[in-house]
Amino acid sequence: MAQKLKETILNPILKGNPITVLVLGICSALAVTVQLKGALVMALSVIIVTGLSSLVCSLLRNTIPNRVRIIVQLVVVAMMVILVDQILKAGEGTYAIDKQLSVYIGLIITNCIVMGRIEAFALGNKPIPSLLDGLANGAGYGLILVIVAFFRELLGSGTLFGFQVLPDSYIPNNLVILPPFALILIGCIIWVHRAFDKDLQE
Amino acid sequence: MNTNSNVYTVIYTTVVVTIVAAVLAFVASKLGPAQNANAKAETLRQMMSAAGIKPTDELYATKNADILQLYADNIDEAYTIDLKGEKNGELGTAMENIQLVDKLKPQNKAIKAEGEVTLPVYVFKSGKVVILIYGAGLWGPVWGYIAFEHDCHTIAGAYFDHEGETPGLGAKIKDEPWFREKFAGKTVEWGEDPAFRLEKNAEATGATNAVDAITGATMTSKGLNEALNVWFKAYENHLGLGAFFNMLEEHAISETPNAEEE
Numbered sequence: 482m483a484q485k486l487k488e489t490i491l492n493p494i495l496k497g498n499p500i501t502v503l504v505l506g507i508c509s510a511l512a513v514t515v516q517l518k519g520a521l522v523m524a525l526s527v528i529i530v531t532g533l534s535s536l537v538c539s540l541l542r543n544t545i546p547n548r549v550r551i552i553v554q555l556v557v558v559a560m561m562v563i564l565v566d567q568i569l570k571a572g573e574g575t576y577a578i579d580k581q582l583s584v585y586i587g588l589i590i591t592n593c594i595v596m597g598r599i600e601a602f603a604l605g606n607k608p609i610p611s612l613l614d615g616l617a618n619g620a621g622y623g624l625i626l627v628i629v630a631f632f633r634e635l636l637g638s639g640t641l642f643g644f645q646v647l648p649d650s651y652i653p654n655n656l657v658i659l660p661p662f663a664l665i666l667i668g669c670i671i672w673v674h675r676a677f678d679k680d681l682q683e
Numbered sequence: 684m685n686t687n688s689n690v691y692t693v694i695y696t697t698v699v700v701t702i703v704a705a706v707l708a709f710v711a712s713k714l715g716p717a718q719n720a721n722a723k724a725e726t727l728r729q730m731m732s733a734a735g736i737k738p739t740d741e742l743y744a745t746k747n748a749d750i751l752q753l754y755a756d757n758i759d760e761a762y763t764i765d766l767k768g769e770k771n772g773e774l775g776t777a778m779e780n781i782q783l784v785d786k787l788k789p790q791n792k793a794i795k796a797e798g799e800v801t802l803p804v805y806v807f808k809s810g811k812v813v814i815l816i817y818g819a820g821l822w823g824p825v826w827g828y829i830a831f832e833h834d835c836h837t838i839a840g841a842y843f844d845h846e847g848e849t850p851g852l853g854a855k856i857k858d859e860p861w862f863r864e865k866f867a868g869k870t871v872e873w874g875e876d877p878a879f880r881l882e883k884n885a886e887a888t889g890a891t892n893a894v895d896a897i898t899g900a901t902m903t904s905k906g907l908n909e910a911l912n913v914w915f916k917a918y919e920n921h922l923g924l925g926a927f928f929n930m931l932e933e934h935a936i937s938e939t940p941n942a943e944e945e
Binding site for chain 1: 686691692695696699700706707711714717718721722725743747823847849850851852899
């Protein structure tokens with residue numbers, strides 16, 4: 482049992498990472514990774530949404546009518562996303578970050594990871610493993626987000642968390658700031674990931 | 684129980700949706716005041732940054748409650764004007780009267796259609812006059828606060844914001860202090876067309892009403908340039924006339940002693 486739980490948590494972060502292996506949630510990964518702070522808040526938001534949505538859907542799994550299950554899942558996910566967005570907007574410290582992330586917090590609802598995990602895992606498993614699975618998948622997504630944001634903020638603005646780390650003589654690279662570079666970076670991460678993990682090689 | 688029957692499905696979805704709606708309504712009503720306070724404090728920070736009440740960093744490090752106090756201490760009067768430049772409303776100096784950015788979009792349309800508008804004018808005790816501008820950037824709206832010196836001709840400071848311009852390019856209108864700082868000391872030439880230029884190589888012409896556009900942010904710069912000129916035009920009858928009388932007044936004051944010397 483403990484072994485299975487460990488796998489539930491570690492698999493989405495490493496071997497079954499939603500971004501690098503399943504290639505889900507790419508859209509927001511390209512959009513919100515210009516700055517570390519935004520990426521971190523986005524990662525936390527997704528972790529909370531995937532975790533809680535999976536938990537709730539797992540609790541409801543035996544009552545949901547099969548024909549409308551996607552709609553019910555969607556309603557649950559949408560509620561979680563709106564809650565996160567409202568709370569971010571209400572906090573004095575998080576208001577500015579929410580403004581910076583603008584529509585992307587709301588767009589978590591369209592993130593394939595959330596619905597994918599509910600369909601694939603939460604509907605067939607008990608609440609606690611489902612919660613962990615949701616949290617872990619969010620974390621797997623967040624990890625890649627933070628890695629990408631680290632390089633994009635460092636090379637694109639010469640800063641980290643808004644503090645200047647590279648000397649003034651460094652000219653920020655504008656390409657890094659544009660979404661295509663995020664795709665290139667994610668490609669590189671997938672490459673490195675596969676090079677180290679023989680099981681993933683085809 | 685048969686969870687696939689029609690009756691069950693209808694009742695189930697109704698109950699789920701009702702519960703979710705109730706939760707969201709409850710949360711929205713609980714958090715509403717805090718969100719509104721955040722949005723208003725943000726507006727005040729940007730306005731006071733433009734008016735030079737305090738440096739921008741300090742304003743952003745100040746808590747919401749203190750921002751309100753700072754505004755109350757510094758504001759002299761706030762009112763709205765129509766396109767003819769006549770006052771058509773008092774905003775008062777109280778917090779409830781702060782116009783949020785979402786009010787600007789319909790105003791922007793009304794200006795272009797020459798309809799009914801209530802353009803806000805904030806006069807600070809320091810004599811600085813703050814007006815608003817609003818327009819379309821590349822991805823979404825851009826807006827800003829322009830503070831004039833007492834003469835209503837020289838720009839004292841500016842602050843720009845946007846909803847979703849490209850970070851590192853268009854977002855520079857907000858993120859890079861050098862951009863807004865360039866506006867200080869420039870003038871708005873009321874009556875001229877355009878009254879202000881935010882264009883490529885504009886500074887090289889030596890004109891005092893010109894600022895260079897941002898490299899790599901062509902569309903944002905264009906949008907901001909249009910926003911500036913459309914709104915300056917809308918404020919022209921009020922501020923332009925004010926500037927004219929100020930000029931007359933200054934001449935009257937400076938010429939009298941000169942005449943005596945001669």
